[in-house]
Amino acid sequence: MDNVQADALPKRPQSYLTGLKEGGRAGWLLAQGLMFLGAVWGQLLSLAIVCLIFGIGSGGRFLSPDNIHAIVGLAGVPALLCLGVHQIVVMGGMDLSLEGVVAICGVVCGLLLKNNVNSMDVGFWILPIVVALGGAVGLLSGIIHTKLKMPSFIATLGVQWVFFGFAILISGGRSIPIQDARFQRLVTGSHILGIPNLALVGVFFWLVFEIFQSRTKTGIAMYAIGGDETLARQAGINVNRVKVIVFAICGVMYGIAALFLVTRLNSAAARVGNLLLFPAMTAAAVGGVSLTGGLGRARNAVLGTVIISALNNGMVMMRVNPYLQEAVNGIVLITAVALTIDRKKLGFIK
């Protein structure tokens, strides 16, 4: 009896290791590559179109190595933010606390690194500090969202105001000049193969998140929650725990991004986080992360950031009216969202 049942059970899905044995390393890599391209061909096409339009419009200057270097370098910090925020979107939520978390982490970086306001100088210990602080704030958002059963956008809106206020209070509303030049050299430099260090950091975290999303229980559960929260709960996933963990991870990403932001400028102020949320959300939507949840991976977030970065760089290069650039970004956001939402999930809107 037991044997019959065991036979009737579906076979375990083939792991990547079996695929490796059967098709050989080259076949496996090819299959992975095709899967990757298949998932993001629309985004790659948009990137190609953006490059083509601005490449022709600027007479080739847009595609010069210097400009590509600049685009990739500037995409680093938004990529970190988008890698954080897209995970909340995948779970079907919304995180508006980004600017507040970046503000508080940025100001704390300014106060703890060597500066001319106080006598602190923690050097590279700032990294664990800022990771812990960002993670703690993210944890707080997650707990408010899950325990008080508030919609995530309202909970995080509150958190955003609290920490933005704190950031203003502890910085006294001033900018704090950072006098530790090592960080700025690291953040603005390009030490390996001429690739900007920030882009390398972005790629590193991209890979980390790809592994998190495809190989860890929490990462996979995140997609289950985004697909259908009730079903995920009934399938035995501890939804609240997953949510709190993911919020904390996003907080960590905001913290790291804040460190890079303030050290790149060598100056920390509460307003360093202003106007970062909208581009991050746009990048996620353009990359193909669906706002109804359950769709979109780290590669989508990264590609979306590169597309937005290229678009904005191109518009500056073509001398488009700066206010019109904002309008274009708004149109891009709405179009991307309208294209990626899953209308089956909206229920009452048919």
Add this chain to the structure above:
Amino acid sequence: MPGKLARKSEFVPLVLSLALAAALSAASGVFWTSANLNSLQASIAPTAIMAFGMMLCLICGYFDLSIGSIMLLAGLLSGKFNDWGLSTPAIVLFVLLAGLAVGCLNGFLVAVLGINALIATIGVQYIGYGFAMTLWDRNMQHRKFPGDFIAMGDGQFLGMYYMTWVMLAILVGLGFFLKYTLSGRRLYYVGGNREASRLIGFNDRRIVFLCYAATGLLAALAGVLAVARIQSPTQYMGGGVHMTCMIACVIGGGSFAGGKGSALGAALGVTFMSLLTNMFNLLEMNTQLQNVVVGLTLIAVIVVDGYLNLKKMRAMGMI
């Protein structure tokens, strides 16, 4: 009787406003001067007109973050139309039409395409701001509006600005609409339980669409009145006004969860927020601290609203 009054959702903003007004008249000698009262009116009336629109959306369970941009667009468009030499009625008509068009865009995105209200209206906020600011040029603020346009903002009737009367008229009309007409009551059903309202045969998409359209129209009206009052369009109009309106509406009995709220509540909530700003100015508080106070108000509002929703959901057995 006092118990019944205290249970009304308008009671909280009324008491808060009266308390703040009493505190201000005690703390500052200039509170009751006509100059201060006039500036209070000029700040309450346009904001309240916009808050009425926001309240309509909140009752349906949505919100509109683009009203600040619509106000700015209305202001700069009236400047532009004035440059083209249009007469006052034409300026007002075209600006209101433009506001209605942006409101319809919001309604289309949210009700028809089903995009999340937050994203759709933030997107429209950026689009509106961007297009409005392309109209802006530095010389715009030095050109004169026609006399009757200025009179619209500057004229007084029985000691109050025309715009205050307009606000009161809308308040009465909207209050009646929401309380005593079938169409008005439908908004509460849609906000209370959208699925159920659709099942009993309401055209919920049309209702939400119309609410957004009305919000756009009201925001444009507020923009025209504000420009007429300050006599020249500025690029700073409408900044942060969506937050003020949202806080005011939730203080005035609205809820992010929908299905609650009234026109009177919105007006009283705006009165409270304007008195708060007035307090900052009269007591000369620093701007950083002002942000913190507004933020704290928002958080208090959000927490109380969330707690009440939680209680309601528990009572209904939803969690």
